[in-house]
Amino acid sequence: MSFIETLHRYVAVESPTGDPRSLAALAEVLEADATRAGFSTARVPHPTGDHLIWTLPAREVAGEPILLLSHYDTVWPVGTLAEMPWSVEDDVIRGPGVYDTKSGIVALLAAAERIGDRPHPEIRVIVVADEEIGSPTAGDLVRAEAARARAVLGLEPPHPDGDLKTGRRGSTRARIEVTGIETHAALDPDAGVNAIDELIDQLLRFRAVVAERPVLLNTGTIAGGGRTNVVAGAAHADLGLRFSDPDNERAVLEALRSLRPVRERAEVSARLLSHRPTWRPGPAGEALLQQIKDIAAGIGEDLDGRPADGAADTNTAGSLGYPTVDGLAPAGGGAHARTEWVSAASIAGRTALLAALLTGVDGVSRG
Known part of the structure; x- marks a missing residue:
C-alpha cells in the first residue's frame, strides 16, 4: 500500500480531541498497521481517549530505547471532511489532519517496515490522544518514557523550510474561577457578590503582571452568571499562556496561584488545565541534532534545526534536559487551518530519514 493510500485511510477516520469513540x-x-510493521501494541486507557504505546524489540543493539512522540487527535470535529475533503493534486495532499500529524505516523510505520533486519x-512510540489541548492526561507517561530513552524524536511538523525544532515555548x-453570592439584582444588590465583576478585576490585575514580561496571554473563553436580574454567583475564564524562558514562566504562574x-466574600482560585514547560536548547539536544544532521547528510539531505514558537509533547522531555529534537514529520503547511496540506514527496523523504535515524542514533549525554 502506498504512502498516499495509507494516509487517506487515516484521514477518513476523523479523530477530534475528546471524542473517545x-x-x-x-x-x-493504527494498531493493525503498527502490528504489521513489527510493533507490539498496548494502551493506556483514559475516558477521553486512550494513549497508544508501541514497541519494536531491539535487534543486536543493547541499551536504552529510542522514543518517538506523536498524536492521533486533531483539532477538526467529525463532519469536517464534508467541507474540507481529501484531495491529491501533484505533490499537495489536503484534508483534516494530513499535516498535523497523521502523515508523521505514516512515515514512522513505513520506516519501521523499511529497516527490516x-x-x-528498542524503539518505543507514544501516540497521544489529547495533544491538541496540551496533553493533560499524557504528561506523566511522556516523562516516564523519556527518562529511560537514549533520544526523544518528535513527529510534529517541521519548520516551513523543513528544518527541525530544537526548543519550544512553554504553553x-x-x-x-470565581464564586460570588447570588441575590436579586434590584431588590437586594448589596447582599450579593458579583462573580463576573470580580473576574473582570482579576483579569485586569493578572494582565498587568503579564504586560511587564515577554509572555503571550490570550483570554480564550469567559463564562458566568445566568440572568440580568440576578447577581452572578459564579464565573470563570480560560487563559492561554506562552513563555519564552523558564524564569518568566515561574513568575507568572506563581502570580496566578497567588490571586x-x-x-x-468573593472566592477566587486558579488551576492549570494543561502545562508544557518551556524547552530551551541545551547540550544534549544540540548533540542529538548534530547526529541527525550527519545521518541526514549520509542520505543526501541538508538539515538544520532551531527553536519554534509552538508547543508539543517534546516540551516535556526537552525541558528536563533529555536529548530531544522535534519536527521529524513531513513538510507542508496550514496547521489548524482549512488550507492544511502535506507534501507527498516529503512523506517519502521523512520515511527514509526516520529509517536511517532508527538504525543510526547513538546515546547522547544528558544536560
Whole structure:
C-alpha cells in the first residue's frame, strides 16, 4: 500500500480531541498497521481517549530505547471532511489532519517496515490522544518514557523550510474561577457578590503582571452568571499562556496561584488545565541534532534545526534536559487551518530519514 493510500485511510477516520469513540476507531486502524510493521501494541486507557504505546524489540543493539512522540487527535470535529475533503493534486495532499500529524505516523510505520533486519535499539512510540489541548492526561507517561530513552524524536511538523525544532515555548492553559453570592439584582444588590465583576478585576490585575514580561496571554473563553436580574454567583475564564524562558514562566504562574479576592466574600482560585514547560536548547539536544544532521547528510539531505514558537509533547522531555529534537514529520503547511496540506514527496523523504535515524542514533549525554 502506498504512502498516499495509507494516509487517506487515516484521514477518513476523523479523530477530534475528546471524542473517545472516534479516537478508538482510528486507534484500531493504527494498531493493525503498527502490528504489521513489527510493533507490539498496548494502551493506556483514559475516558477521553486512550494513549497508544508501541514497541519494536531491539535487534543486536543493547541499551536504552529510542522514543518517538506523536498524536492521533486533531483539532477538526467529525463532519469536517464534508467541507474540507481529501484531495491529491501533484505533490499537495489536503484534508483534516494530513499535516498535523497523521502523515508523521505514516512515515514512522513505513520506516519501521523499511529497516527490516538491520540492527537497531528498542524503539518505543507514544501516540497521544489529547495533544491538541496540551496533553493533560499524557504528561506523566511522556516523562516516564523519556527518562529511560537514549533520544526523544518528535513527529510534529517541521519548520516551513523543513528544518527541525530544537526548543519550544512553554504553553499553559489555565482557568481562573470565581464564586460570588447570588441575590436579586434590584431588590437586594448589596447582599450579593458579583462573580463576573470580580473576574473582570482579576483579569485586569493578572494582565498587568503579564504586560511587564515577554509572555503571550490570550483570554480564550469567559463564562458566568445566568440572568440580568440576578447577581452572578459564579464565573470563570480560560487563559492561554506562552513563555519564552523558564524564569518568566515561574513568575507568572506563581502570580496566578497567588490571586486574592478584591471583594469581601468573593472566592477566587486558579488551576492549570494543561502545562508544557518551556524547552530551551541545551547540550544534549544540540548533540542529538548534530547526529541527525550527519545521518541526514549520509542520505543526501541538508538539515538544520532551531527553536519554534509552538508547543508539543517534546516540551516535556526537552525541558528536563533529555536529548530531544522535534519536527521529524513531513513538510507542508496550514496547521489548524482549512488550507492544511502535506507534501507527498516529503512523506517519502521523512520515511527514509526516520529509517536511517532508527538504525543510526547513538546515546547522547544528558544536560
